[in-house]
Amino acid sequence: MRAIDEITRPLEYLSPMDRHLGEIIRSWADHDVIPHRRRYDEDWKDHQLIEPAFKSLMVDLGLQRFLFPEDLGGMGFGHSSYLGTGGFRIFEEVARADSAIGVAAGVVFWPLIMICNEPHVNRRLCEELAPRFCDSDRPVFAANAMTEPQGGADIENLDLLGGSTIRTSATLDGDEWVINGHKLWPTNSGGVADLFGVVCSTNPGSRDPRDFAFIFVPADTEGVTQGGPYEKAGMAADKNSDIWFENVRVPAWYRAHGPGDDYKYFKEVVAFGLLGSMAFTSGVLLNTYELLQDATTRLRFRGRPLKENDDIAAGLSDFAATLETVRILGYQFARMIDRRDLYGMPWSDDVVARGRAYKFLTCDLAVKSLRQAMDLLGAHGSDRVGDVEKHWRDFKIVQLWMGGKQLCQMEVARHFFECETL
């Protein structure tokens, strides 16, 4: 039987650590997650089953030290020219086991991209925050507090709205920022987060990029309230909730960079969100491929293995074509992020627009393929023990987040067709 490692990716792009990283995470997935994941749905609120998997990944394997510089106890990937491809491999393998763990672990780094990545490292903030992640014997989570009740994905629609819909305010009072606002849905909220990266405005209603601010707020700061986790269709390992910031005070230097640069580098955060989404897509499809290989060999239809029927084989062929396409596109985007000399900076409109295009296409293909995979298994396709249905339920929100397909489409049209009024 073919192994998932035979699914194509551009071998000439890969990180020198690719095999090592892949083997470590796959071993973690096979031992710590896959045998237990079908019970995760009932654990969505308490995370008693899920927590040990986080601990072994984030603490024992050290993933929560991923981005920080080596001299601060980190792995130094923020300085690496293989951050894209290396990160893609890691999160592809994590999502092969559970895409919700993938997003929860990935979002730990999401706000930290603002300060850990070359060439815009904020050394003072790295020194301030690194001990939380690098010297801890428990999983430590960060969250990007972006979405607000009134606007949904408007926050991420920077090119059109320029941050003008952000109502969470940051007011400088002496040497402190005072933050007030209400955020929804960040991954790793619901009581999980230790640190928030808060998207806010120093002048609500303004379209001036200099008024866009990205400020770090430790979750235990007075005035921060996290609501209880939402109950969802899937993604049990990822908790989401409302968060309120009421007269929350943090030092002025907790702002990631400053006027103009916060706005600029936040687009890199978007680019990495798109990359992560594609890694989750690839990982989910890789595991579904494994599950389908087994099921379509074992199940029999018309007196032969399911996969030996022409009509079924056509559907399996569509699945394989999707998997190949998704994986190649994902690694291509990872390479674009790594090779700034060839493709431009990861916060550039060129890179972000291509990421949007690849993300919505790969997600659409994956949603269709997962639907089809469930159908191929007949009455067992919706069995919770089968895991394919878990991937289908979990994955749907990967398609929906970051503005969903529709925001991606508008950004792609704006870029490739120079639409001016969308």
Next chain:
Amino acid sequence: MKDNDRFPIPREWLSDETVMLADSVARWAAREVTGRRSQHRESYAELHRPALASLMEQVGLQDLLWAEPGEPLSATALAAVLEQVGRADTGLGVVLANTAALQRCVPSHRKALLSERGAIGSLVLPGFGAEPGAALHGLAPQVRAQATTEGWTLSGRAVRPQCHGAEATYFGLVTELDGEPALFAVTSRTPGLRVGDRFLKTGLHASPNADLELRGVPVSEAELLWRGAAPYRELRSWYYLGCAATASGALLATHAILDDWCESRVIKGRGQPFKDNPLVAAMLGDIGGFIGTGRILTLALALALEQRGGADEATHATAVATARLLLGNAMDGLDKAMELMASAGYATEWNLERYWRDIKTLSTYLMLEIVGPVDLARHYFGCRNL
């Protein structure tokens, strides 16, 4: 605006009694299901079981389904009822679709076997298996019949009912006798039949399911309801009608949820109402089209069943095509609705995701994406060796 005004169907297709009955079921749904959902979520014991009992006894579906000696519920009335039930809860619709299909296809002299008050039936249809049945188009009977001097014994392991295995009163077991499809009915209390543990599945929580094990369950002519290709087609035609109507109801619920959600939303920070954005509107339009055409197609199938019965190949093909289209459109519509509502659609609070899980679960049980196209080709293009 009422559903019938927004998504009109030819009024002459429905009798006054059917319209009144559908209204009555809609009131039951509001009172017993949607009105209690926020409190009881997807609890079978607290929400679905009492709601089902109320529908059968207080609304009177028990007597309408098993009318003796009067006329049983017509196909159009059944479709109208199941649309309203499916609008409230897809799982309840599927449970009733099973019971109704069995009721319609049982010879009148055998109905006493199944008409115990409050009885819920579940179909056991062929599935994947090593030994395909001669007349089951590549699928294998989940239950095998072995002839004895007094009748047959039925055997099968990991037998998966279409619904409600953990709670059903009786099972309609499709098997083969002498190369012909055959249907036996056995109660869940039959010696030799063991109901397994309730298992977890994607959706349809109103239908707690469990696999069965039959170890040489003795049956006689009394439990043999029919044999032959025609009644097998008839059984599936009626079942597909029930499932199509249920899916139509799920689409109506999708419309209601989405319409409510869109009402207060703006887009692009400009105060533009969400649903007045052309891209959003295009997606809403697709969903509306699915509902409008789906309702008409479902009722057209019901009329065909009333006029021709469901046993002929042409009507059966129409039933396959209609159910496959309705289920596919319901899934597409729910996927699009969830894209529009984004995280709100994914959270349980708005109830959309429940229909999304339910419809997908039903789709896997029906297997129409696997056997449907070939069933249709067999009829429409005369493929005889498939």
